[in-house]
Amino acid sequence: MRPDEVPEQSAPLLEGQRKAVYVVDKDGHYLIAQSGGTEAEVTVTEEAVAWFAKLAEDARQRARRGETSPLEYHMFRLRMDVPTLAQATGLWRWRVRRHLTAKGFARLSPKLRERYADALGLSSAQLQSLE
Amino acid sequence: MPSSPSSPEPTLSAFRHRQSAHCESGVISSLLHHEGIPVSEAMVFGLSASLSFAYIPLVKINQLPLIAYRMVPRFILKGMKRQLRLPLRFETFRSSADGRRRLDELLDQGRPVGLQSSVFFLPYFPVNMRFHFNAHNLIAYGREGNEYLISDPVFNAPTRCALADLQRARFVRGALAPKGLLYYFDGPLPKVDHVPLLRGAIRKNCFLMLHVPLPYVGCSGIRLLARRVLKLPAKKDLEFTQRFVGHIVRMQEEIGTGGAGFRFLYAAFLQEAAVLLQNPRLQELSLELTAIGDEWREFALHAARMNKGRAELDLPLLHGLLMDLADKETTLYKKLRRAV
Numbered sequence: 001m002r003p004d005e006v007p008e009q010s011a012p013l014l015e016g017q018r019k020a021v022y023v024v025d026k027d028g029h030y031l032i033a034q035s036g037g038t039e040a041e042v043t044v045t046e047e048a049v050a051w052f053a054k055l056a057e058d059a060r061q062r063a064r065r066g067e068t069s070p071l072e073y074h075m076f077r078l079r080m081d082v083p084t085l086a087q088a089t090g091l092w093r094w095r096v097r098r099h100l101t102a103k104g105f106a107r108l109s110p111k112l113r114e115r116y117a118d119a120l121g122l123s124s125a126q127l128q129s130l131e
Numbered sequence: 132m133p134s135s136p137s138s139p140e141p142t143l144s145a146f147r148h149r150q151s152a153h154c155e156s157g158v159i160s161s162l163l164h165h166e167g168i169p170v171s172e173a174m175v176f177g178l179s180a181s182l183s184f185a186y187i188p189l190v191k192i193n194q195l196p197l198i199a200y201r202m203v204p205r206f207i208l209k210g211m212k213r214q215l216r217l218p219l220r221f222e223t224f225r226s227s228a229d230g231r232r233r234l235d236e237l238l239d240q241g242r243p244v245g246l247q248s249s250v251f252f253l254p255y256f257p258v259n260m261r262f263h264f265n266a267h268n269l270i271a272y273g274r275e276g277n278e279y280l281i282s283d284p285v286f287n288a289p290t291r292c293a294l295a296d297l298q299r300a301r302f303v304r305g306a307l308a309p310k311g312l313l314y315y316f317d318g319p320l321p322k323v324d325h326v327p328l329l330r331g332a333i334r335k336n337c338f339l340m341l342h343v344p345l346p347y348v349g350c351s352g353i354r355l356l357a358r359r360v361l362k363l364p365a366k367k368d369l370e371f372t373q374r375f376v377g378h379i380v381r382m383q384e385e386i387g388t389g390g391a392g393f394r395f396l397y398a399a400f401l402q403e404a405a406v407l408l409q410n411p412r413l414q415e416l417s418l419e420l421t422a423i424g425d426e427w428r429e430f431a432l433h434a435a436r437m438n439k440g441r442a443e444l445d446l447p448l449l450h451g452l453l454m455d456l457a458d459k460e461t462t463l464y465k466k467l468r469r470a471v
Contacts, residue, residue, distance in 0.1 A: 020387075023395070029402070043380075043441075044438055046259070089304070
């Protein structure tokens with residue numbers, strides 16, 4: 001990569017940050033340049049973020065209709081999925097899957113609810129809302 | 132031969148932030164600089180023989196397989212400790228309160244401390260870069276009230292992090308859970324002379340890329356991934372196929388790699404090694420690796436456009452590029468092996 005191939009402008013995604021990348025100058029020497037994010041990396045990151053956002057929005061709609069739990073919405077909103085949430089809480093996946101349903105979520109003990117809230121970095125009250 | 136500066140910095144001198152491409156190599160390089168041992172990030176990466184490729188279909192991240200362009204987390208730290216015989220001490224904690232107390236204690240002694248943490252819970256990360264990756268590395272170099280002074284090597288400038296946030300990030304559960312891992316130099320550092328170690332480090336990396344008898348690792352891993360790409364269910368499950376293709380690129384470019392999945396970083400190392408060993412052949416091979424890196428970037432651009440649906444999905448094209456890269460890398464490491 002040459003220094004002039006590095007985008008200087010920080011992509012919105014990076015919120016003004018620039019990352020260090022290694023480039024070769026015209027004499028063939030390596031130096032560190034600051035990159036505002038190349039097209040490839042910006043595109044794929046946006047897509048990864050959008051994937052979670054889509055799942056979260058879908059879960060939110062269903063949770064409104066009572067077809068699923070707010071937990072599912074928060075899980076996707078906070079970029080987790082069932083295996084990650086299970087690992088983060090230390091619960092079996094099948095239990096997590098059960099707690100994701102509206103019925104299973106309603107039956108959660110305060111202690112378990114606290115455990116989920118903790119793993120997601122939320123308060124118990126936030127976990128119940130669809131905010 | 133590099134020599135340490137003649138006026139050694141006092142250990143309590145102000146910590147200087149250095150930006151680097153990758154968190155782990157950046158942290159150890161910064162910690163060494165602080166001790167008056169100017170070893171660059173690229174040198175750290177090369178000395179610990181951390182360049183790699185791995186495609187492990189059995190380990191899944193958000194339904195997608197594990198793809199890595201370097202060795203496992205902590206490989207760099209452990210490699211540097213062993214290679215340079217550093218008095219690097221690792222500590223993990225059962226309770227987060229103990230972890231906090233120990234960190235405060237070390238900081239109050241004026242030592243910069245390396246930490247492992249989750250990316251997701253660090254508030255200074257841009258929101259869209261936060262994912263649940265638990266093996267991020269950063270340095271705490273002081274504290275003020277309820278805030279820690281943080282030097283995170285992937286950012287331009289030092290920053291601050293509130294106590295509660297850092298605690299959460301250090302003690303998340305899950306894959307690669309940090310368990311509050313912290314590390315620091317415990318005792319005086321030995322005199323560092325890494326030049327005699329370069330040859331062995333390069334050979335080891337060639338071995339890792341060429342001869343590990345597993346289909347998932349090294350150049351054979353690239354070929355395995357290439358064959359998998361060709362078999363993706365483009366018609367049956369377009370979304371999955373697009374995500375898969377995008378995932379390769381994320382592992383290569385987004386996760387601080389210095390560009391082209393650490394290939395440029397390693398090429399920079401080879402260039403440094405060429406000078407230290409007075410071996411012009413290494414300089415040539417460094418440029419060759421740079422050319423390979425540029426091809427990886429070209430692959431990334433194609434794949435990213437297909438990921439977004441901006442370009443038509445063309446799996447044979449990606450397959451061909453990956454196969455070509457595997458061949459070129461194989462040739463390169465064979466030449467590199469002969470050059471040292």
